[in-house]
Amino acid sequence: MAKVGFAIIGCGNIGPVHAAAIAEVNQAKLVAVSDVVPATGQRLGEKYGVDVYTDYRKMIERKDVQAVCLCVPSGLRAEIAEDCAAAGKHILSEKPLEVSTKRIDRIIAATDKAGVRLGCIFQSRFAEGPQLxxxxxxxxRFGRLVLGDAYIKWYRSPEYYGSGAWRGTKKLDGGGxxxxxxxxxxxxxxxxxxPVASVRAQTKRALHEKLEVEDLGVVMxxxxxxxxxxxxxxxxIWPGHPARVEVHGTEGxxxxxxxxxxxxxxQKRRAADAKIEETLTMESELGSGAGDPLSSLKIEGHRRQIADFAKAIQKDCPPLIDGREGRNAVALIESIYKAAATGKTVKV
Ligand SMILES: NC(=O)c1ccc[n+]([C@@H]2O[C@H](COP(=O)([O-])OP(=O)(O)OC[C@H]3O[C@@H](n4cnc5c(N)ncnc54)[C@H](O)[C@@H]3O)[C@@H](O)[C@H]2O)c1
Structure with missing residues (x-):
C-alpha cells in the first residue's frame, strides 16, 4: 500500500517531533513543511530534504500531501484546519484541538463536510501503562470505579512563557x-x-503573575x-514531578x-499479572514534561499515534483519537474554568 504523504504546518518546538516520528512510521512519509518564519521552516525542511513553504495554502495545493500535522499555536488552528479540509487533506492536530469547543466545532464541521479524517494528538494514550x-x-477488574485522579505538578520557567508571544494568553493558549x-x-x-458530570474548581496564578491564565488549578x-x-x-511547582493518573475501584x-x-x-489476581508487575519499574516511554517542555520528550508516543492515523487513512476508518475525543478534554477544561470563575458547581 502506498505511503501516506504528510506535511507539517508549524515547525517550532513540536513540529520537529512530528517530523522525526513520521520518519519512523512505515506507512507515512514527510513531503513538505511550512512555517511563517522562513528560517524555522528551512531548518526542518533541510534536515529531512523536503520542500519548505511560508504559506501553507500553497503547500496544500500539492497532490502528494494527503495529511497535515497542525503544529501551530493552539488558537490558530480553526481557520487553517478549515482551509486544509476544503483542500481535501486529512488533519492530525496537536493538543488541545483548539482553545474552545466553539472553535473545535468549526474544525469538526469542516472535516465532516469535506469527508476527511480528523485526529487529535494525545500521545500518552499510546503508552503501554495507560493501555494496560x-x-x-x-x-x-477494578470492580466499581469509585475514584479517579490526575496530578500534574510541573514547573515552567518565566523563560518558557517568554519564548513565544502566544504562550500563556487566553486567546492563543486557551488557558494555562x-x-x-x-x-x-x-x-x-x-x-x-x-465522562465527567460536574466540577467545582479554584484556579490562580501562584508564580507567573503576569500571565492571563492560571498556573495552578484544583478541581473536584x-x-x-x-x-x-x-x-x-x-x-x-519547582522542580516539577512526574504526572500521575490514578484509577481506584472496589476491587483494584x-x-x-x-x-x-x-x-x-x-483483588482477583491473574497469572498474567506477574509479567505486567515486572514492568512496574520501567521508565517512561514518553519522557517527562515535569520541568521542561521538550528536552526529555520522546517521539515514541507520536510515532504510534501517527502510525495509527496513517493506517486509518489507508483503511478508510476512524483513527483511535478522533476530533470528538479531542473535544471532550477541552469541554471539561472549559467547565473547570467556568466553575473557578463563578465559585459554583458546573455541569459538564
Ligand atoms: N503533544 C505534546 O506533548 C506537545 C508538546 C509541545 C507542544 N504541543 C502543542 O503544539 C502546538 C505548538 O506548540 P510549540 O511549542 O511547538 O509552539 P512554537 O511557538 O514553538 O511553534 C509554533 C510554530 O508555528 C508557526 N506558525 C504560526 N502560524 C503559522 C502559520 N499560519 N503557518 C505556518 N506556521 C505557523 C510559528 O512560526 C512557530 O514556529 C501547541 O498547540 C502546543 O499545545 C504539544
Whole structure:
C-alpha cells in the first residue's frame, strides 16, 4: 500500500517531533513543511530534504500531501484546519484541538463536510501503562470505579512563557496549566473513568503573575458513573514531578506516572499479572514534561499515534483519537474554568 504523504504546518518546538516520528512510521512519509518564519521552516525542511513553504495554502495545493500535522499555536488552528479540509487533506492536530469547543466545532464541521479524517494528538494514550489500565477497566477488574485522579505538578520557567508571544494568553493558549500542560492527563482520566458530570474548581496564578491564565488549578470532579476524583494541575511547582493518573475501584487500583505503570493490583489476581508487575519499574516511554517542555520528550508516543492515523487513512476508518475525543478534554477544561470563575458547581 502506498505511503501516506504528510506535511507539517508549524515547525517550532513540536513540529520537529512530528517530523522525526513520521520518519519512523512505515506507512507515512514527510513531503513538505511550512512555517511563517522562513528560517524555522528551512531548518526542518533541510534536515529531512523536503520542500519548505511560508504559506501553507500553497503547500496544500500539492497532490502528494494527503495529511497535515497542525503544529501551530493552539488558537490558530480553526481557520487553517478549515482551509486544509476544503483542500481535501486529512488533519492530525496537536493538543488541545483548539482553545474552545466553539472553535473545535468549526474544525469538526469542516472535516465532516469535506469527508476527511480528523485526529487529535494525545500521545500518552499510546503508552503501554495507560493501555494496560484501559484493558483492565474493559475487563471489569477494578470492580466499581469509585475514584479517579490526575496530578500534574510541573514547573515552567518565566523563560518558557517568554519564548513565544502566544504562550500563556487566553486567546492563543486557551488557558494555562490545565489547558496546555495538564490536558494530556485530563484526557487520560476521562478515557479511564468515563465522562465527567460536574466540577467545582479554584484556579490562580501562584508564580507567573503576569500571565492571563492560571498556573495552578484544583478541581473536584463527579463522574457520570458516580465516582469522584480530583485534578491538581500546575506549572508553578519547582522542580516539577512526574504526572500521575490514578484509577481506584472496589476491587483494584492502578496508576501511571508519565505514562509508565507504577501500581497495578487487583483483588482477583491473574497469572498474567506477574509479567505486567515486572514492568512496574520501567521508565517512561514518553519522557517527562515535569520541568521542561521538550528536552526529555520522546517521539515514541507520536510515532504510534501517527502510525495509527496513517493506517486509518489507508483503511478508510476512524483513527483511535478522533476530533470528538479531542473535544471532550477541552469541554471539561472549559467547565473547570467556568466553575473557578463563578465559585459554583458546573455541569459538564
Ligand atoms: N503533544 C505534546 O506533548 C506537545 C508538546 C509541545 C507542544 N504541543 C502543542 O503544539 C502546538 C505548538 O506548540 P510549540 O511549542 O511547538 O509552539 P512554537 O511557538 O514553538 O511553534 C509554533 C510554530 O508555528 C508557526 N506558525 C504560526 N502560524 C503559522 C502559520 N499560519 N503557518 C505556518 N506556521 C505557523 C510559528 O512560526 C512557530 O514556529 C501547541 O498547540 C502546543 O499545545 C504539544
Amino acid at each position: 489500565i484501559r484493558k483492565a477497566i474493559d475487563q471489569g 496549566a490545565l489547558m496546555n500542560q495538564g490536558i494530556h492527563q485530563i484526557d487520560l482520566l476521562q478515557w479511564f473513568m468515563g 470532579l463527579e463522574f457520570a458513573n458516580g465516582a469522584y476524583g480530583v485534578i491538581e494541575g500546575s506549572t508553578a 487500583s492502578a496508576y501511571v506516572e508519565d505514562g509508565a505503570l507504577k501500581f497495578y493490583k487487583f
